[in-house]
Amino acid sequence: MYHYLEEELEQLKMKIIKMGSLVEEQIANSFKALFEGNNELALTVMRRDDEVDKYDIKIDKHCQRIFALTQPVAFDLRLIMSALMINNDLERMGDIAVNISEQAEPLNDYTDLLRKMRLEDMTVKIKKIVKSSIDCFVNSDSELAKSVILMDDEIDKLDRELFYRITDEMKSNPDLIVPCAHLLALTSNIERLADHATNIAEDVIFLIDAKIIKHSKDPNNLKLKE
């Protein structure tokens, strides 16, 4: 029986890893499409969201099958619960990549504005936090997961700075109100990616350390090992 369960869990983990790498690629391509004004690439991202959705369904079904057939407990139970929650976050991240790609076309002619607002500072960090969140699941690394959660604070700070830069630009340059409004919607989407990455990191801590830390305000929960 346990060989069957081990095999099922390994396959489930592989599905999450594959979905994670697909979502990571979707996010990177949506940023590329945005900065390069590449509408073709933006369309590719939108089309490939179907693949992400298929993984979402596959993982849900797989978890359901393992629950029904093996009645998992302890670490195995936490792995399946984490897989379900991470799947949900990855699917939402895939949707956000689509939203970002949809913003690429209206901002095609404003690549200078994107540079001026230093949006790339944020997207670089977002790519890093997304990659780290998936890595901490792949490597069962709860220390990396804690650092992901701490990284989110930096991103929130960047998001606030970006908000003020954009609204200042709107005040001083009313001709740019429309693209700036698109930009505000865009940054809000981008910031949400970090929130989902943080959720994944919290799920990894639940998986490895058996601690529920979501909504926790206790900084000790996140203290990194020296």
Added chain:
Amino acid sequence: MYYGSNHALKNISLDIDADRITALIGPSGCGKSTFLRTLNRLNDTIDNVTIEGNVEIDGVNIYEKGTDVVSLRKKVGMIFQKSNPFPKSIFENIAYGPKINGMNKKKDLEELVEISCRRAAIWDEVKDRLNESATGLSGGQQQRVCIARALAVDPEILLMDEPASALDPIATAKIEELMFELKNNLTIVIVTHNMQQAARVSDKCAFFFNGEIVEYSNTSKMFTRPENEKTQNYISGRFG
């Protein structure tokens, strides 16, 4: 506890909560049934057994010299894996204990048999056939008659050694529901190989391995956040 020179139970120390269900789990030969039998001195009947240490019930060491083993076993009843009704009527099975304890009035016995059968959730199934042989009942019914028989002498503690392992899922569910009812005023210690059953019915759980207790904790904790890797591996079916 030793069987000859074989050290079967080592360094066992645990507090069993009153009016709760405590499950003993572990692979075959780990000592859980042996431990269960120390709680009503059933190991005394086996040759070459040596026991060191105390088992205290209500603060009294049951291994103290002069302990009345018959009254101990009245206080600590036992249900075995295979139902073992006497080859007598259902009524006689249940009335047997009270009778040898001196209850002779027919009315008192009838009342006690009914109460015991009701407590064992078997009354509705046997009330019209109390004079029929208990061995003619189904396995699940026989097991509940045995529980009624144990309850008839009003024990404080009920030891159950894999009480449902030979039963189908419906009969098993009835035994489990019954255990929930009984724990309101009875302490139950159950040995089970069925992890789902241990998870479903018990409040606390002790994991035995090689004659020692590896982990003893609230069942919900053991099945979600076990402390010991051996426990994790056993409860998830990786060995045993």
